[in-house]
Amino acid sequence: ETTLNVHYPMPGFFKDVMDKISKKFMEENSDIKINFVSPSPTYEDGLQLILRQAGTAEMPDVTFVGLNRLRVVAERGISVDLKPFVAKDGNMAEQGFSDNILKLAQFGGQQAGLAFATSNPIMYYNADLLRRVGANPDVPPKTWDEVITIASKIKTLGDGVQSIDFRWQGDDWMFSALLFGAGGAMLTPDEKKVAFDGPEGLAAMRLLDRMVKEGGMPVLTKSNGEQAFVAGKIGFTFQTTGALRNVITNVGEKFDLRTTPIPLLSPEKGRLPTGGNAAVMLTKDPAKQAAAWKLIKFAAGPYGASVVVPGTGYVPNNELAAKSSEYLGDFYQKNPLFKAGLEQMPKMIPWYAFPGSNGVKVTQTIVDNLSRVVEQKATPEETLADAAREVQRLLPRK
């Protein structure tokens, strides 16, 4: 009998999911016992825990790491490279793990983990408000221009009603959504130079600027934005599918909530960043590793997805799960709100993680500059130039 110590972040979100998966897993694998260690409140806290415990006896055997922090774990050699396991397994694609999905958790030739819960940015909107300004909620806007036009009408409704909430705070994920959506990239392929200061980046920046200037987007903190939206005071919200379950609960019957794919600046080249986390193996003990691999695959596999998706709003990271009615087929029929994320799946590419020791700091630099645009303290051009310069400085100079 093997006992696996499993650690995961954000229990408010994942506790039920994890409990369900582990129960089922232990039913199927009676020789493996899963023991959850005390979870961490956020991805950051979780990462710190792992880094602190790396190499010590307290280190858990399996953990779940935010996709944008995966690189940190991989570069430091803390995570176990899963390539050999994938190779041994041979038929990953048959089990629903397409190359595209495996790629989400690869760095420098390593398979750092298996994407467990993945998300992409979608558009939420308040159909009631759209109706009030004469827009047809059944034909949601497909381009940013349309969004901004409707938004500019919504903002005139008064009574505290506001037009857009674009979740730019916290990290660079939503900026990536604009940038990737325009077909841009963060860095050049050799990872030596900033690439987001090109026309795509400028378009993204300008779009943000327009959301404020023309669309009347207010400056809100992340939670304030969510709260205002679920209170029915905001027309459009752009953020992760992961929040869907919560938004549905919080909205209740108050208004007609809808979702739809997020517009792309470039419908052809446009891609979207993948949020969420990956299951990561930490144990170096071969006996445990076998069990851990089983668990990781199980969690990231179709059953896991079928638990994660309805409980959260994440999109399935397993192609079997999405298609098979055994798992989620019916669910999507019954819950059309969840479809927006699903539709966008083909456009998902990895959330870019910056190289080097300043990797995390870079994202903060970008967010700081975004806030200047949102607060209308600087023009998109200035901001982009500043951001590029500052980020360039933070890149490894090798």
Next chain:
Amino acid sequence: MTTRAWNTARALRLVILSIGALVFLAPYVWMLSTATKPREEIFSSSLALIPHQWAAVENFSKAFTRVPMLQLLMNGVIVCTIILVVQILVALPCAYALAKLRFPGARALIAAIMLGLLVPIHATALPIYVALSGAGVLNTYFALAAPFLISVFGVFLFLQFFRAMPDDLINAARLDGMSELGIVLRVIVPNAWPAITAFSIFSVVAHWNDLFWPQIVVTETAMAPPPLGLIFFRAAEAGDDYGALMAATVVVTMPLLVAFLLAQRRFIEGITLTGLKG
């Protein structure tokens, strides 16, 4: 200081106090109201405090079932008690020595105390963690209490209060044959109750509510103190479960409030050193 009938000054005083009290209470009103609401009612455009649909039972039962709340509360009580007792045992004599005994280096020691007060736990967390991990005592009550056993704040607080105590009182005690430790126990402590009470309140509050350190040394829920329970209702990425979070907060705060109500009697019987002239 006598009881006087109603007059304008008193009315004014009550008005000011009441307005202040309202401001201070406001967040709690919302907190309680939220703890009784179903999720869809929490954020809405109207400012209703009373829910249409009561969800108090649901929220509070979540607070108790989603996490082993009673176990957490128990842990909190144990850890806070250990910390408080040791802190007082250490801080009282230290402060007394600094306040009333003349010895070389007292000033330097006070400076060191100030330094100790300033160091944020975030800065020293890592070295202490490494030490505790090396000693193999992670996930114990000891690990939870260890960095706080010596309270610089306590020493500093007591120091201030002791200095105000008349020297002759201590001199009398010396002549009566008390040892210095005896003086602390028999003369200083009984006359420093308000300070000790104040300190106890602060210590318990701080460590009961500490979220940072337990996260570092505790990985087993069985050892976790109450605030760690609250993270089960938070999901930064996707929005918190406010109703349950507030219910849990009420549950976690209640014991402290009761403790404060008990402790504050100590203030009512405030002491005045009237055995002395001048």
Next chain:
Amino acid sequence: MSGLALRGISKAYGDSHILRDVTIEAEPGEFVALVGPSGCGKTTLLRIAAGLDHPDHGSVWLGERDMTAMPPSERDIAMVFQSYALYPHLTAGQNIAVPLAMRDLTVWQRLPGIGSFVPGQRKTRTVIQSRVLETARSLKIDHLLGRKPGQMSGGQRQRVALGRALVRSPAAFLMDEPLSNLDANLRVHTRAEIVELHRLAGVTTLYVTHDQAEALSMADRVAVMMGGRLLQFDTPEGVYRNPQHIEVARFIGSPQINLLTGEVDAAHGVRIGGRLFAEGVEAVPGSAVTVGIRPEALKLGGPGQAGLGASVRRIEFLGSETLVFIELAGSGGALVAKLAPDAATGFGQGQAITIAAASEDVLVFGPQGMRQSVSLPMRKAANG
């Protein structure tokens, strides 16, 4: 039983010298009264004896032991503080019991709560209780034993402070104006109790009082201090009758001694304003001396009699005695005479009188205030 010696004690706070080279050696079992004007350093000296202050120079001895560096708690000295220094959180009874508890109970027995289970504790406590009660009775505060200091009157607090010292049998007692807040009767009573206790236990005592009468009546020897200096250390009779310094003469005796400027002629006659006041005085001839006569030594006579001319300014009735305030003719100098009530009946305000004094009652002080005295041959013979 051991004596208490303060040798060459000096003490300064910053620039101000509080004590200058004070030496007081109390014999074993001796009762020494320390008197002097307010602020002369009495309390400071006591605190040094107790070890609460440290002298800049000098040493403190208890019997044969040099205690200068010994902490107060080891000196086995009981002190009554001028400021009482009662424990505000303890009742009168507990306050008084503290020194006994400290001495007679072990550390374990003293522990609050647990202490009561330690064997022997109960018995010792009973003994202490009865001792406390006894002391309290003798100070008439037995009905107050349950009160906290804050609930007592000034005089009651003072007696509790006294009780806390008297309850022990220490190596020495130090008492700092322990009766200052008591009324006359209680004072007489308490004084008697202290004297009695001292007689029985024979503990060396240093007793500060601002009441020179008290000092004279209680003490074996009296130390008169002034401005941080010890002026005279002598028996009560010595300091009263034979003051070595004008300040001592001035300080001891109530009403104050009468002081007049005069001269001593070659024939040992004392002259005031040129006129002969007393003959055959044991004084060194010289001018610009100060002549002291105790009020009760002034002899008042009718206008015709020998002595200096003067007039009665005012008569003050004091119950058992009468004070006659006198104005010297010519110089306008003021004097006071103390008479038995009956003896005063003859005098009225404004009346002209003469004043005189017996030669042995006249004290002569030189310009520096030092006593000037020689033994006159005939006297010597008479005394010898």
Next chain:
Amino acid sequence: MSGLALRGISKAYGDSHILRDVTIEAEPGEFVALVGPSGCGKTTLLRIAAGLDHPDHGSVWLGERDMTAMPPSERDIAMVFQSYALYPHLTAGQNIAVPLAMRDLTVWQRLPGIGSFVPGQRKTRTVIQSRVLETARSLKIDHLLGRKPGQMSGGQRQRVALGRALVRSPAAFLMDEPLSNLDANLRVHTRAEIVELHRLAGVTTLYVTHDQAEALSMADRVAVMMGGRLLQFDTPEGVYRNPQHIEVARFIGSPQINLLTGEVDAAHGVRIGGRLFAEGVEAVPGSAVTVGIRPEALKLGGPGQAGLGASVRRIEFLGSETLVFIELAGSGGALVAKLAPDAATGFGQGQAITIAAASEDVLVFGPQGMRQSVSLPMRKAANG
């Protein structure tokens, strides 16, 4: 100028009655001394007069105004606290200046820091300064004005406390044992200053003292309290010569009055142990009375003379007077006589003597301690 009246004051702390129906009415400008044994309620009464405590019953009047419900700060009363109650953070000078600053400076001028920019502040401060200095001089503490209370001796603090009261000209002075920590000379001096100030300003004064001699010499009238009751309120001579209660007689006078158990026969003769002690006494005939004779009224005679037989037990020298302690023959009762030093020379320890007293000096108290007096017909004629 207004009088101060305390009417029917009662006060209890829980069960213990501290004051019972005390009425003292001081005339405008009168100096009333309040004496009584420790714990009799003097301080409490003063605090009630000041408004610091509230009486359970009774009222406090200043002139024609009922002040019972008025806060202390509006009563315009100056008080010297028995415990001094100096502000520890202010120097002696600042302590004394406080009441003046409160009275003469406006709220703005008093503001710390800012105050000094308000016009007029500087001038008033100068006036206050000079007034403070003057007061301090008269109390001989002018050299201490810069010290904090913690750096002063007990007597110095007491004088600062006194100065803080005397610096003002209030509607009434309340002084609680203001001289208890002063030495005799300073006491005489300070007493004179207080009397002088009172003479000049004529402010009604309530003066608590434990020193009955002080009370007798300073006051216009003396209130004698005991156990919370007012026993007598009379002139100094009245309370000394004519005490209305045995406790008053006992309390006033030092040494204490001699008290003997005896009887008054039908012929107004006072008998002690059956033997005639004094004749023609103004007393109600009856047995089991207490007979009081002041020590200075005792007449000592040789064995053959009239009076009670007795013997000398001890002679005590007190400087200006001599005390003779006497043991009555038979009953063994103890008495004390006060003599001028000269008058005492004839007596020695153990000597047999007789004692007697003039009839007008004999005070007779009934079983409840109340004075028993009648005017004898012949006397009446003589007096009238």
Next chain:
Amino acid sequence: MPTIAVVTLSLTDFELGYDGIRFVGFDNYIELLGDRTFLISLGNTLTYTLIVTPLSVLIGLGAALLIEAEVRGRALFRTIYFLPVVSLLVAMATVWQYLLHPTIGPVNALLRFIGIAGPNWLGGSDTVLLSLALIGVWQAVGFNMVLFLAGLTAIPRELYAAAEVDRAATAWDRFWLVTWPMLGPTTLFVVTISVINAVKVFETVSTLTQGGPNRASEVLLWTIYQEGFVYLRVGYASAMTVVFLAILMALMMLQYRALDRRVHYT
């Protein structure tokens, strides 16, 4: 002890997760000098402290005095004012988040009611620091109040009696004559502690604003935390800590030296 460890770490390039640890001398400190974030953070912390310390001390003192003077409802008021200290700040921050919500929040609703357009409290870079400071005040008042209450009990009643007799007629006069000077040591202590606590502000920032928008609420501890725990540069964070401590220490010693003498009377 741990402090020494911090100083040592500050001289290395230690990074969480990497095994290597290299001694780099004062490189970290040199880098600090040019770190704009650190400077902004320093400024913000200073502003925050300058708002929170005086307000929380004064209101705390006021509350303590008023409560002490009032006979009725003492326990109730004390408890109410103390509540924020008892509560878990992280949870209460969430509450404030909502209360200060620019559109649906009750605070702005109230302001709208009296005709004022409420600011964007936590969202705007101009108001965010002020909002955090107000929450900080709200949190600290009860703490200071309790300390003052404890200090008040040690003032001998007799001094108030003396003050009343000395014609200190109003509470205002008695406050300046007795309370304020006698509370000197307490006040010094409370101010010191308030400054320290204000400088160490962290939880509200981390729950409410994460240093944003555009570093407008970047405070020292948050910066240090970011460097050490998020960017994982422990060595550099330690250097920041050391600088932060040195500055504070210097300030404290100065303040203490200047005031300590004045508040203790012997």
